[in-house]
Amino acid sequence: xxxxxxxxxxxxxxxxxxxxxxxxxxxxxxxxxxxxxxxxxxxxxxxxxxxxxxxxxxxxxxxxxxxxxxxxxxxxxxxxxxxxxxxxxxxxxxxxxxxxxxxxxxxxxxxxxx
Amino acid sequence: xxxxxxxxxxxxxxxxxxxxxxxxxxxxxxxxxxxxxxxxxxxxxxxxxxxxxxxxxxxxxxxxxxxxxxxxxxxxxxxxxxxxxxxxxxxxxxxxxxxxxxxxxxxxxxxxxxx
Numbered sequence: 001x002x003x004x005x006x007x008x009x010x011x012x013x014x015x016x017x018x019x020x021x022x023x024x025x026x027x028x029x030x031x032x033x034x035x036x037x038x039x040x041x042x043x044x045x046x047x048x049x050x051x052x053x054x055x056x057x058x059x060x061x062x063x064x065x066x067x068x069x070x071x072x073x074x075x076x077x078x079x080x081x082x083x084x085x086x087x088x089x090x091x092x093x094x095x096x097x098x099x100x101x102x103x104x105x106x107x108x109x110x111x112x113x114x
Numbered sequence: 115x116x117x118x119x120x121x122x123x124x125x126x127x128x129x130x131x132x133x134x135x136x137x138x139x140x141x142x143x144x145x146x147x148x149x150x151x152x153x154x155x156x157x158x159x160x161x162x163x164x165x166x167x168x169x170x171x172x173x174x175x176x177x178x179x180x181x182x183x184x185x186x187x188x189x190x191x192x193x194x195x196x197x198x199x200x201x202x203x204x205x206x207x208x209x210x211x212x213x214x215x216x217x218x219x220x221x222x223x224x225x226x227x228x229x
Contacts, residue, residue: 034217043118043204043220044157090156101170102218104156 002027004093006105014113019063019078021108023091026072031093033074034102035065038088047089050074061085086112117141118221120205126227129195135224137188137205145210146188147218148180151202163188164210195228202226 003026013019025031032051036044048059055067065076074091091105118139127133137146145164149157162170163182177199179191188205202223209216 036220041225043120043222044206046217046219049217088154101159101162107154107156 002031002093002095002103004091004103004105006091006108008108009106010109010111012111012113013081015083016080019076019081019085019110021076021089021091021110023065023074023076023105024072025074025091025093027093027095029095031095033065033067034092034094035059035063035074035076036090036092036104037061038090038107040087044090047076081110081112083112083114086110118205118207118219120203120221120224122224123222124225124227126229127192127195128229129197131195132191132193134192135190135203135205135226137190137207137221138186139207139219139221140186141207141219142185143207143209143219144185145208145216146182147206147208148188148190149204149206149220151204151223157204161190192226195226197228200226200228 005024007022034049035047037047038044047063048057050057050067058064063078065074067074088107088109090107092102094102121136147162148160151157159172160174161180166182177194181189204223205221206218208218
């Protein structure tokens with residue numbers, strides 16, 4: 001069965017510091033991987049996706065993620081945090097095929113200190 | 115236009131009420147989804163419609179009844195809910211294919227409170 005692990009529940013960084021949010025997946029077949037962001041009282045917004053075209057994926061708002069098959073990881077990074085990045089971040093995995101479902105990690109809260 | 119709209123934004127209902135949540139997209143997507151999200155938790159899939167037909171029901175209680183009247187609209191009919199059903203209900207849509215996957219686009223959600 002597919003699964004996603006997001007270690008920790010909360011990350012706090014200073015404004016301007018590097019953001020690193022970790023995601024590891026478990027899969028026996030090539031996965032499709034996604035990062036979503038959720039601001040308070042809003043829906044989920046897609047940040048970026050990995051669909052096997054390139055291992056380094058650039059997304060919106062300056063975020064990027066690198067797919068590492070050997071480490072079964074898809075960590076999200078941003079070189080310089082902004083106050084507006086404070087939100088909940090979800091990593092999700094899915095697989096090819098009809099009716100394929102998204103499996104979400106438990107999410108991680110990012111706080112940005114002034 | 116990559117927008118999924120949901121109405122209402124907030125809903126308070128008693129346990130004997132009947133209400134409906136509405137979701138609309140105009141992206142030409144042929145897969146639509148309902149999720150339930152409790153506070154500080156990831157979304158949980160409830161239903162999937164593919165080409166206006168129910169393709170996945172994640173063993174959701176019958177007090178939740180989905181409907182897909184056409185390719186742009188998705189409804190969730192609510193009846194005799196319990197207080198533990200209070201949550202954020204999210205709608206999403208995506209393109210549909212039998213191999214590979216397209217990303218899902220989410221609406222802003224309906225915050226439901228059952229009293």
